[in-house]
Amino acid sequence: MKVDRRSFLGLGLGAAAGVALSPVGAKLTDDSSIWTQTWFLTPVPEDGEITFEPSVCSLCPGKCGINVRKITNRPVKVDGLEGYPVNDGGICLHGISAIQYLYDPSRVKTPMKRNGDTFESISWETAISEIKQKLGDIRKSGSASKLACVSGDDKGSVAQLFQRFLSAFGSNNFYTMPNLESALALTAQTMHGEDATIAYDLENAGMILSFGAGLIEGWGSPVSCFKANASKKDRGSKLYQIEARLSNTAANADKWIPVKPGTEADLALGICAVILKEKMFNAEYAQYFGGNFNKFAAMVQNKYSVANVSQTTGVPEAEIAKLANLFVKFNKSKSVAICGRGKANDAVSLKEFAAVHALNCLVGNINQKGGAWILPQNEYLQFPDVVTDDAADKGLSAKQISTSATGFFSKIKATSKPDIEALFVVNANPCHNLHDAKYITDVVKQVPFVVSFSSFMDETAKQADLILPSHTCLEMMQDLPSGSGVTRQVVGLSKPVVDPVFDTKNPGDAIIELAKSFEGSIAESFPWDDLEGCLSEVASDIWDTLSEDGHVVVSDKAPGSLPSVDFSFLAENPATAALAGDNNEYPLILIPIDNMRVAPGAQASSAFAVKTVADTVIKGKDGFIEINPATAKNMGIKDGSEVKVTTPSGSVVVRATYFHGIMPGYIGMVQGLGHDMNNMYVADKGVNVNELITPVFETGSGLDAAFGSVAKISKA
Amino acid sequence: MFPFCFEWVWDAGHLLFFGGFWFAISILGAGMTWCILKALYETIYCDGSDNHH
């Protein structure tokens, strides 16, 4: 057939018309809508039965009750647990993010062993036997005291099992990271001579005089503090916030009183002086004032006159007198003074804690509604005595190297012969979180054998020789006692709400397993199969209730009796720790900023948390310093421009962000950033302020009291 | 959208809007159909002779 042009055209047109009239077009259009609506790159979450499982969050010292929503065994949401005595339904952003920590890209998925600069996966059996081998050698060489452990805290059975292991092994070198709870215990010891802790009845306090305590920055038990703070409006309560920078707490307070950082103790003592001078102190409670009260009274009136204090602190004289009057007279005994800058897990000074506690004593709010409560330590764990052998006894007779973790690291570097042969790190990240973090990292590097129990490949785990990865908070069974200033003494039980995602273990189980691998006294000190078995025995008094209800309230009332007060420590007028460095060379002062949205603890921030952080804290990978526009303009530094910040410990390049709320002459940097981790959400974002701060040890307590660092900045 | 669609509402908005739309479509459709049919008719029945010029 000859196809001429006409028939060709006709054929073409006919075919086109045919296709147009056929259902092909309609079908393709319909398919396109279905295809775009079931987009291949978007996951479809599996449906299933909704269940809720209550547990307790262990991400921070707050120990809040959580309620985990699950869809057929996979957790999808973490809510606050209604009715839980610490947080009653409230929850912070990090707690909600607990589900992200489960699948965090930087999780350590199996036990790991260092091989040069890299790690290789090994089995749990191999890992345990390797540790046993190393530790056995150390013990054999007669230097049991050369095993040390750095832990996030010393409360709860997991931490105590580690401490117990050290004791059975023969070492006193158990250290906790700086935290509010230890500072409070030390204060109670110093001022009352009791093995006790201090709690603050903030939700009933009339006036809260806060010396920099970041009530809504994560101080204490964060959610509990949030609630107390939020209720002050309805209760007619007042919050006076004393600190150098307009923190969220200061902004939310009824009054913000800027003070030079590091002089809080002076201000507190100055107020004490006014109270004493005007005889405004609580006469009733004064009967309990023991040792050296008169000496103290004379000392403060002599050394901490309003004029002197005003000079040191920068607070106007009239303001100091007014504060003293207000503090004493506000609804009588309901005023309470608290301290610990920001989250109070950084630098703490005993002088400051004691001075502020003296205010509470003078006003007589001790063990009163709305006041400071001296609570006996919550001793629900009754461990049998540790069984020791000769090697252990010998090791235990050696002196503890330091009283603080920072002090410990600063001392072990100094000697050429290793003071420490092996180091356990559990629930802590000292290579990031301690001052002079780079130096700490170097020290950890030099320890011959480092075992990390971290869930994540964090800065410290990276320096380890072996990593025995822990469960994260949702996978783990453990007892979690409240603390950190909470008046209700509660023991919560964290439950594994999900099967472990990776080949990880409860560090409590791991340490029992390790102990049992030894023969003799060490194994004898650990007669339990696992942590649960241990708990059911050592916490037998409360175990039934604990395992059934998920928590036990040990006490929620102020102790009936009143403790005596010993002013000896303060009466000696201990020196205030001053920052190291030359003020002429470094004219500015760098202070760390605690930001509720940035996790400062052992865990780096979650992806969710980082997302909420403002673009004046992280921009791309850049970190920031806050600077008062007046200070910045003097130096020709523009808002958002790059600056080089130098301190005696190091120097970094960050951007400047103007903030009217920071005292001129000071620069602030958010804490908890600058992580060197294999986690794209946090890696290299901002800088770690701890690398810029040199520790300063307070005479007497030995605590690292560096509230910041001298610094200089220049245009980068 | 046609009146038999589930989202259709018998209100002024729909009547005016779609009234205008279908009206315009009808004119264009009818006009083109007329042109094509007429051209076909002319092509087939008036074959060869150019009746336009």
Next chain:
Amino acid sequence: MKQNNKQAHKFGMVIDLDKCTGCGSCMVACMSENNVPVKEDESDKKDSITWMRVYKLNNNKPFPETEICYLPRPCQHCSGKGDHGHSPCVSVCPATATDYDYSTGIVSQIYTRCFGCRYCMGACPYHARYFNWWDPKWPDGMESYLSPNVSPRMRGVVEKCSFCFHRYQLAKEQVYYDGEERIEDEAAYQTACTQACPAGAIVFGDLNNPDHQVTQIVKPNPHPEHDNHDVVGKSRNPKVFRLLERLGTNTKIYYMSERKWVRKLGDNYLDGEWEKADNHHGSSHG
């Protein structure tokens, strides 16, 4: 007939800015509840999906008179001029992918209907609407925490706060199951942000239900304002305001603060207008 009737709910919120601590719990609770994805870099706040965004306001005064205040901003669920349901976004969506539900007052968003023209984003003065510029991504395994109650969104569509509409649906099912007709109990339906707020700064409920706390705090005026008939539901509590109320968007998110400078930042005022508005507000009802 499509209009507000007595049977209808009108869900709304009042946020006490004096209680808000800017802690970010509401933001994360929202992200977790609603399967909001997280990118590697979220520091460009102009492409960071935050249904609930917390703004940091300041009084713009130098040290030490500086004050700051946090303002959480979910979708404002505007009921539009004169309360007729023509929200700025709903009235412009060409494909009815966002709609005003007259029975709840909730502005919905149907992701599979939206084709991504972004007109609604241009219409919204609150920047409450977010576009999925990227395909959502979760690291290996992390999809396991996604909730089946809210479908994850594909690239190229707009999303926003829904007042946790899935929670409303669940509550409604429960209520029907219990043999009742409508949700009366305040606690039966609460948004994730309200539930999470550790400061209790957010109060959520039915503005048509006089028993609900939100109604008692806000005391909404059911009648149009004399000077601007577009505005309906203005609060009769002098400390309560709405964002950009003068535009007539009639949002259902109310804010409360004792601080004048905070209240002033809620809207635009010509010189001298604010003082008048504030006094008027205070004197006639306060």
Next chain:
Amino acid sequence: MDSALIPEGVKRCSFPKFFIGIAIVGAVVLWGVYGMLVCWLKGLNVTGMDDYYGFALWIWADLAVIALGGGAFFTGLLKYIFKVDELKNIINFVVILGFVCYASALLILAIDIGQPLRGWFIFWHANVHSMLTEVAFCLSCYFAVLTIEFIPNILENRQLDKVPFFHNLSHNMHGVMAIFAATGAFLSFFHQGSLGGVAGVLYGRPFAYREGLLVWPWTFFLFTWSAAAFGPCFSMVVLRITEAVTKKKLVKDNVIHLLAKISGWMITTYIIAKIIDTIYWATVTAPSMGLKMSFFFTGEGNGPYNYLILITEIFLCGVVPGLLLIVKSTRENPTTRLIAIILGAIGVSLNRWVMVLQVMAVPVMPFDKWALYMPTWPEIATTILPVAGGIIVISLAYRYLPVFPQEKELNEVTVE
């Protein structure tokens, strides 16, 4: 080589020369297509847009080409309805130009939306209250009209015209073209208007919002009017370019003068209305929302959005071309006329920019900040794509179709 396709009695450049020209422009088209594929495959994250700037370069280009292509509907209206017969000499050209502009607009929309494959939801699930729905419906219908108007011209190609069916079809379509043109004018009125409505209805955006008549804000009418006024300017600019490239006079001066005169009066009346609208907005509408006019032009961080842009739009690119075109001497002087039509084309484009992009830039909440935007290469490439495509279409049409009825008369081919 292709001489059989070239209309009789006119001279065209050699095929190789033509081919090279097309190839160069074709390369730009390919770059644009690459940009388009990047946008489709990777998603819109490759653009400079963000959640503050959801409307950007593309939407501006869309509005601008439709305004500029407004010459088609307005000239059609004058020619077919008001029977201004001289315009038959330019009508083919403006129809092609309109066709190119509207095709560009549709293509850009297909790239701009996040889920192009279900873009048809705008028809299927239409929300009749949305100005954008009105735009989409009228735009696609009017594109159909333009195609219908273009077809007879295509069928007049020497070879196609030999096919009796095509010849007849072309003839019949000419016969009823007035009806099509009337429908087109009706549709155009609404879509030009609704494009104006797109901005004007945004009562959450004080910079854009305008009061109006019934459901239509004043911008609705201003957009239609400005498209009718400035569209012919752009037609004349492109005609001038075509004449420069082909080195030929293609349309007689009297036709141009007539179109310029009509355009001049339209511009002048439009700009008076625009000035009134601006004054009313600045003194009544915006202040009722608590905002002074100065806020929109002097805010901190407002980038290029200062008073200069307003003055440029209204005076330099509005009042000036209007006056130049209504005064006989400047209208008939080729240089001043050229200045006027170029200014006019810029003016309407600037107006569309202001009404869409500046709207996005202005903060509304008192604690918000100005937002600025910078396009990325895929946006620029895909915006240039239809321009390059348009050049090719016009070149092909010019070469193979009898676009300009007066060409033969104005350029007698000397037989060699």
